[in-house]
Amino acid sequence: DSGVTQTPKHLITATGQRVTLRCSPRSGDLSVYWYQQSLDQGLQFLIQYYNGEERAKGNILERFSAQQFPDLHSELNLSSLELGDSALYFCASSVDAEETGNTEAFFGQGTRLTVV
């Protein structure tokens, strides 16, 4: 168990719908990353939050948004869903230590989203 919790584990929804994926980082971790992994594909970086604020943005569609709350949990909102949005969505967290290079990313088990 990595200490990162993602819910739900599985989600099936119809095209055009909106879903929210939730991530609880490890205790003490301030950074949360969201990644999308399509079938047999790599990890596509979507967005990163640090201590409640957006820090970096990757290849995230305008239909997608995220936020990190004061208790450090994060939510990824996916709207106007399309078939191509079907994927495994991972959340990872890491501690942002003052000293550089001391920050392993721990992954949650992912949320498998299927859009039908």
Next chain:
Amino acid sequence: GENVEQHPSTLSVQEGDSAVIKCTYSDSASNYFPWYKQELGKRPQLIIDIRSNVGEKKDQRIAVTLNKTAKHFSLHITETQPEDSAVYFCAVLNNNNDMRFGAGTRLTVKP
């Protein structure tokens, strides 16, 4: 932003042979270089990492080498076993604590 390239995308080796996966990055300020292994249906997990002040690190059958001047690092797996079959991802962390992953390498070890 950081650009991480990983090669090859697929790699098939015979059990007992060695496997090498390479990654290049663009941001010279990057300082932490982990490798993750993702088995089928599971989450990526850290297997080895190296920091910018070290050129090589070894842990049993796996090793990572870093060439900061050339901005590339490699994962070496020796005496491969079928259970090494998985997707391997390199990653790069810069001074802004941004972690970017390579596209992944699917390693197949044939018995």
